Amino acid sequence: MVKTQKGFTLVELLVAIGIIGILATITTVSVSSIRAKGRDTKRVTDVKAIQANLEIFAETNGGYPTDAQQKPIEGLWMCNGDKAAGWKDDTGCVEASRIFKVPKNPAPGGTSYKYVGVATGQSYQLNFTLEGDSGSFKKDCNVATEKEIRSKEAGDPSC
Numbered sequence: 076m077v078k079t080q081k082g083f084t085l086v087e088l089l090v091a092i093g094i095i096g097i098l099a100t101i102t103t104v105s106v107s108s109i110r111a112k113g114r115d116t117k118r119v120t121d122v123k124a125i126q127a128n129l130e131i132f133a134e135t136n137g138g139y140p141t142d143a144q145q146k147p148i149e150g151l152w153m154c155n156g157d158k159a160a161g162w163k164d165d166t167g168c169v170e171a172s173r174i175f176k177v178p179k180n181p182a183p184g185g186t187s188y189k190y191v192g193v194a195t196g197q198s199y200q201l202n203f204t205l206e207g208d209s210g211s212f213k214k215d216c217n218v219a220t221e222k223e224i225r226s227k228e229a230g231d232p233s234c
Contacts, residue, residue: 108207115212122224124175125148125177128175132153132161135174136158137196139197139221140159141159141192142161142191146189147189149180151163152177154167154169161192184205188201189201189203199221202216
């Protein structure tokens, strides 16, 4: 009488576990990449929203905020009536003058959105970084102005 064993051998089990491990690693790497691209897309969308609201501010106040130093604006309000200090926290901007609250930069990765105004109020520069190259934007440093959004070129001031 021949006895047959039912079940898997140790080698078969190890091969199956190894294949599952490889597939899990590939999936994790793919999902991480997709999440980073999603956060970068949100950053570009945030910058476009900031630009649109800066146009509203300029129309109402006769120019853009004139904060000349590079200033992180994440979580601040854009407030009507004060070009010299157009960005304020929750306590510095009365509700009636609020135009737009700058969204927080999605974490992890990227840096705060940084605003640089010109003393005349006729232009501005908004600096932001991404986690990876995305379309025409580069990972390290990008800039939005009243005219365009682009990657910074060699020789531009750093973010």
